Amino acid sequence: xxxxxxxxxxxxxxxxxxxxxxxxxxxxxxxxxxxxxxxxxxxxxxxxxxxxxxxxxxxxxxxxxxxxxxxxxxxxxxxxxxxxxxxxxxxxxxxxxxxxxxxxxxxxxxxxxxxxxxxxxxxxxxxxxxxxxxxxxxxxxxxxxxxxxxxxxxxxxxxxxxxxxxxxxxxxxxxxxxxxxxxxxxxxxxxxxxxxxxxxxxxxxxxxxxxxxxxxxxxxxxxxxxxxxxxxx
Amino acid sequence: xxxxxxxxxxxxxxxxxxxxxxxxxxxxxxxxxxxxxxxxxxxxxxxxxxxxxxxxxxxxxxxxxxxxxxxxxxxxxxxxxxxxxxxxxxxxxxxxxxxxxxxxxxxxxxxxxxxxxxxxxxxxxxxxxxxxxxxxxxxxxxxxxxxxxxxxxxxxxxxxxxxxxxxxxxxxxxxxxxxxxxxxxxxxxxxxxxxxxxxxxxxxxxxxxxxxxxxxxxxxxxxxxxxxxxxxx
Amino acid sequence: xxxxxxxxxxxxxxxxxxxxxxxxxxxxxxxxxxxxxxxxxxxxxxxxxxxxxxxxxxxxxxxxxxxxxxxxxxxxxxxxxxxxxxxxxxxxxxxxxxxxxxxxxxxxxxxxxxxxxxxxxxxxxxxxxxxxxxxxxxxxxxxxxxxxxxxxxxxxxxxxxxxxxxxxxxxxxxxxxxxxxxxxxxxxxxxxxxxxxxxxxxxxxxxxxxxxxxxxxxxxxxxxxxxxxxxxx
Amino acid sequence: xxxxxxxxxxxxxxxxxxxxxxxxxxxxxxxxxxxxxxxxxxxxxxxxxxxxxxxxxxxxxxxxxxxxxxxxxxxxxxxxxxxxxxxxxxxxxxxxxxxxxxxxxxxxxxxxxxxxxxxxxxxxxxxxxxxxxxxxxxxxxxxxxxxxxxxxxxxxxxxxxxxxxxxxxxxxxxxxxxxxxxxxxxxxxxxxxxxxxxxxxxxxxxxxxxxxxxxxxxxxxxxxxxxxxxxxx
Numbered sequence: 001x002x003x004x005x006x007x008x009x010x011x012x013x014x015x016x017x018x019x020x021x022x023x024x025x026x027x028x029x030x031x032x033x034x035x036x037x038x039x040x041x042x043x044x045x046x047x048x049x050x051x052x053x054x055x056x057x058x059x060x061x062x063x064x065x066x067x068x069x070x071x072x073x074x075x076x077x078x079x080x081x082x083x084x085x086x087x088x089x090x091x092x093x094x095x096x097x098x099x100x101x102x103x104x105x106x107x108x109x110x111x112x113x114x115x116x117x118x119x120x121x122x123x124x125x126x127x128x129x130x131x132x133x134x135x136x137x138x139x140x141x142x143x144x145x146x147x148x149x150x151x152x153x154x155x156x157x158x159x160x161x162x163x164x165x166x167x168x169x170x171x172x173x174x175x176x177x178x179x180x181x182x183x184x185x186x187x188x189x190x191x192x193x194x195x196x197x198x199x200x201x202x203x204x205x206x207x208x209x210x211x212x213x214x215x216x217x218x219x220x221x222x223x224x225x226x227x228x229x230x231x232x233x
Numbered sequence: 234x235x236x237x238x239x240x241x242x243x244x245x246x247x248x249x250x251x252x253x254x255x256x257x258x259x260x261x262x263x264x265x266x267x268x269x270x271x272x273x274x275x276x277x278x279x280x281x282x283x284x285x286x287x288x289x290x291x292x293x294x295x296x297x298x299x300x301x302x303x304x305x306x307x308x309x310x311x312x313x314x315x316x317x318x319x320x321x322x323x324x325x326x327x328x329x330x331x332x333x334x335x336x337x338x339x340x341x342x343x344x345x346x347x348x349x350x351x352x353x354x355x356x357x358x359x360x361x362x363x364x365x366x367x368x369x370x371x372x373x374x375x376x377x378x379x380x381x382x383x384x385x386x387x388x389x390x391x392x393x394x395x396x397x398x399x400x401x402x403x404x405x406x407x408x409x410x411x412x413x414x415x416x417x418x419x420x421x422x423x424x425x426x427x428x429x430x431x432x433x434x435x436x437x438x439x440x441x442x443x444x445x446x447x448x449x450x451x452x453x454x455x456x457x458x459x460x461x462x463x464x465x466x
Numbered sequence: 467x468x469x470x471x472x473x474x475x476x477x478x479x480x481x482x483x484x485x486x487x488x489x490x491x492x493x494x495x496x497x498x499x500x501x502x503x504x505x506x507x508x509x510x511x512x513x514x515x516x517x518x519x520x521x522x523x524x525x526x527x528x529x530x531x532x533x534x535x536x537x538x539x540x541x542x543x544x545x546x547x548x549x550x551x552x553x554x555x556x557x558x559x560x561x562x563x564x565x566x567x568x569x570x571x572x573x574x575x576x577x578x579x580x581x582x583x584x585x586x587x588x589x590x591x592x593x594x595x596x597x598x599x600x601x602x603x604x605x606x607x608x609x610x611x612x613x614x615x616x617x618x619x620x621x622x623x624x625x626x627x628x629x630x631x632x633x634x635x636x637x638x639x640x641x642x643x644x645x646x647x648x649x650x651x652x653x654x655x656x657x658x659x660x661x662x663x664x665x666x667x668x669x670x671x672x673x674x675x676x677x678x679x680x681x682x683x684x685x686x687x688x689x690x691x692x693x694x695x696x697x698x699x
Numbered sequence: 700x701x702x703x704x705x706x707x708x709x710x711x712x713x714x715x716x717x718x719x720x721x722x723x724x725x726x727x728x729x730x731x732x733x734x735x736x737x738x739x740x741x742x743x744x745x746x747x748x749x750x751x752x753x754x755x756x757x758x759x760x761x762x763x764x765x766x767x768x769x770x771x772x773x774x775x776x777x778x779x780x781x782x783x784x785x786x787x788x789x790x791x792x793x794x795x796x797x798x799x800x801x802x803x804x805x806x807x808x809x810x811x812x813x814x815x816x817x818x819x820x821x822x823x824x825x826x827x828x829x830x831x832x833x834x835x836x837x838x839x840x841x842x843x844x845x846x847x848x849x850x851x852x853x854x855x856x857x858x859x860x861x862x863x864x865x866x867x868x869x870x871x872x873x874x875x876x877x878x879x880x881x882x883x884x885x886x887x888x889x890x891x892x893x894x895x896x897x898x899x900x901x902x903x904x905x906x907x908x909x910x911x912x913x914x915x916x917x918x919x920x921x922x923x924x925x926x927x928x929x930x931x932x
Contacts, residue, residue: 025888025889025892026885026888027930028817028820045931046928046929046930046931047929047930047931048931072931073928073930073931073932076921076928076929098817098892100892100895100896100899101899103815103817103896104896104899104900104903105903106815107814107815107896107897107900107903107907107910108900108903108904108907109904110903110904115340115404116336116339116340116404116405116406117404117405117406118261118331118336118406121261132910132911132914133914135911135913138913138914138917139913142917142921171814171815171816171910171911171914172815172816172914173815173816173817186259189258189259190258193258193331193333196333197333197336197337197340198340199899199902199903200333200334200337200432201337201340201341202902202903203432203435203436203902204337204338204340204341204343204432204435205341205342205343208340208341211340211365211404212365212368212404214368214371214372215365215366215371215404215405218371218375222309222375229279229306229309230279230280230309231279231280231306232278232279232280232281232305232306233306348573348637349569349572349573349637349638349639350637350638350639351494351564351569351639354494419492422491422492423491426491426564426566429566430566430569430570430573431573433566433567433570433665434570434573434574436665436668436669437570437571437573437574437576437665437668438574438575438576441573441574444573444598444637445598445601445637447601447604447605448598448599448604448637448638451604451608455542455608462512462539462542463512463513463542464512464513464539465511465512465513465514465538465539466539581806581870582802582805582806582870582871582872583870583871583872584727584797584802584872587727652725655724655725656724659724659797659799662799663799663802663803663806664806666799666800666803666898667803667806667807669898669901669902670803670804670806670807670809670898670901671807671808671809674806674807677806677831677870678831678834678870680834680837680838681831681832681837681870681871684837684841688775688841695745695772695775696745696746696775697726697745697746697772698744698745698746698747698771698772699772
């Protein structure tokens with residue numbers, strides 16, 4: 001019996017959403033599922049094609065970055081995931097993709113303004129874009145420092161990672177998270193669509209002020225507020 | 234025997250066009266089918282994934298917004314649908330999506346000019362875009378007032394909802410309608426394509442005057458006029 | 467025995483390429499196959515969905531625009547096809563679509579310059595765009611005069627319809643033709659791709675001079691010249 | 700027994716990636732697989748549709764451009780492939796496509812700057828774009844001189860074809876290569892995605908300086924450096 005089976009399954013299912021939703025080509029992308037009680041995560045192995053991926057390939061890691069179980073090397077981005085699990089309370093899934101429009105905003109080093117309710121349904125703030133990682137940080141430990149860069153961006157701008165479950169790393173691409181691996185990859189797909197809509201809006205109008213705050217808040221609260229009435233409860 | 238079976242089936246089939254035609258991701262979109270004689274509508278339940286949707290999940294509502302039959306909560310946009318059924322004569326289907334190009338025009342708060350015959354085949358006027366909903370209206374009853382906003386836009390501009398079966402709600406997205414649920418979702422797909430074509434045209438030319446009125450009228454009349462000769466009659 | 471069976475099959479197969487290659491939504495598009503010896507054409511019936519289309523639905527027409535065989539009404543664009551068969555020598559197929567990028571260029575009323583070898587492989591000239599049809603012509607006989615407008619555009623600019631098997635009708639969309647129905651719909655797919663490539667190129671560079679004439683000619687001759695060496699001969 | 704069977708299979712499999720990954724319409728594209736020891740290559744036959752393509756159709760050629768085995772004519776671009784095999788050490792696969800965004804950059808005659816890690820993961824330099832081929836070279840031997848043009852571009856700019864496994868031929872489109880036929884078509888898909896991301900980034904920002912050199916180098920080294928740690932080794 002594999003004591004990590006259900007965690008591996010959760011990670012596997014979420015990883016398979018990446019090719020299904022066309023969020024990355026080839027092996028570019030990874031999702032992890034986190035078990036906060038046992039303080040372990042299951043993550044995609046590095047460089048394995050989605051078509052060949054099996055549940056048992058998922059690599060189980062602890063929060064020190066040591067392998068707990070698995071034959072393969074974990075995703076090269078594992079340390080970034082670990083920093084997010086360590087610092088952001090309540091999250092249990094992290095996703096990294098190279099989805100096209102999100103990468104374009106990250107390459108343009110622009111935060112994505114709240115232009116409509118599709119964005120506000122998921123997040124009341126602009127999607128932040130970090131600075132480029134510094135050379136010093138990169139040389140220290142690139143993947144860990146990428147996690148630290150995300151955390152520093154949220155802290156310096158006083159952003160709440162529960163309200164804004166996504167970020168663009170400048171020159172690189174998106175990281176998203178959520179209460180489960182499935183939620184984190186859902187946020188990756190949402191982010192890509194928000195980025196595409198915002199891109200098109202910017203071409204249609206060079207005078208974008210963004211959605212009034214009362215509409216933003218209303219849409220967020222419909223889905224996520226104390227009196228939320230979207231969905232089946 | 235379910236006395237609402239055929240209405241539910243009509244709503245279900247039309248809702249399933251949303252993922253088939255890629256008019257929204259996940260659960261973002263809803264179609265209702267209206268029985269004017271019985272003054273009831275069948276609508277998608279809120280937040281249920283299309284892959285899991287069943288005919289019996291469709292929620293039957295009356296025009297007061299009360300549930301007539303069904304186990305699930307109706308779409309959170311139900312009140313908007315009800316306003317349109319109450320005010321616009323002859324319509325029997327309403328669709329709301331977050332299709333990408335239609336949302337981009339709604340976010341840019343621009344009406345879509347009549348640039349070609351693809352547009353004129355379906356509608357002789359620009360697709361109107363509302364103002365942002367006011368804070369007062371939003372606080373009163375957001376979804377009902379979204380319906381009222383659409384109605385007010387048509388009245389103040391003296392537009393005929395039978396001739397223009399579609400609207401963009403500023404900062405939000407498209408609502409479309411028609412003589413059946415199927416027609417309303419057809420109009421949602423048409424609108425998305427018109428919005429994409431108009432977007433591309435605007436990039437290709439910054440001097441868009443639009444199609445001459447006599448061509449617009451001719452194309453509309455070929456399909457919808459008293460002497461229409463398009464299709465099989 | 468249906469004496470028009472093979473002509474109908476040719477038309478049917480070519481029509482089915484329209485949805486397969488995403489050249490039009492719903493019923494917006496039509497292909498005809500022409501038998502020059504019998505002076506008859508088989509064309510898609512008007513307003514019939516591609517999923518429901520059968521070989522036997524194809525309508526057989528003569529060059530006077532009279533129905534020779536078939537139960538359904540022919541495409542409302544039939545007269546445009548007939549003009550092209552009457553005037554352009556050697557063609558045996560005509561296609562009309564509303565493909566997105568070709569429509570955008572037609573709506574912008576711009577000819578498509580020869581920017582690369584993808585274009586030159588098929589045609590050595592810019593793809594012409596007509597003027598808007600005049601009100602007088604439209605009132606006389608819209609579809610026939612659309613054919614006349616295409617012919618007049620080619621004559622006034624001294625273009626050879628065999629070398630340029632495609633045109634954009636201003637504010638409307640593309641018509642393409644060829645030595646068979648299959649070739650005409652091939653040209654419709656080629657045109658859409660050329661239009662997309664030219665659109666993107668225009669965004670990347672505002673100083674497009676176009677491919678030098680000697681490269682244009684070489685690529686065309688590789689495929690279509692007296693000493694062509696592309697393909698299997 | 701076919702002594703070229705495995706080489707043909709390698710070429711066939713790589714060619715079939717072109718339609719699977721939508722890198723070209725119809726027959727526009729070709730991949731070859733090279734056996735450096737025997738100094739022969741297997742290449743797609745000219746003008747044969749991918750749906751009809753069989754392993755045994757692959758044409759075996761030597762480095763003089765003479766057919767070694769096969770019934771069909773080889774791709775008209777065969778001489779370009781041969782030049783690259785002759786001059787670039789270590790490569791064993793070449794791919795040519797007409798993928799949309801790569802062609803747009805080639806038509807705009809622009810090199811693609813390194814804007815993000817998706818690019819840097821594969822190549823540390825801008826993707827070079829050649830000059831237009833000269834009329835003299837074209838008249839001498841178009842396909843061979845296209846190969847020479849690529850080689851001259853790399854030499855004059857002192858570029859290493861192992862580090863930059865891709866090029867845009869001005870007004871034409873992309874050629875890519877790699878240590879196998881599969882790698883070369885992988886690079887064709889990567890190039891298309893890089894070109895799309897760079898296109899979108901350019902629209903979002905008119906002040907693109909590009910990724911700092913230390914990030915570029917780090918990403919390349921993660922995958923390709925002496926201490927690479929991406930993937931399973």
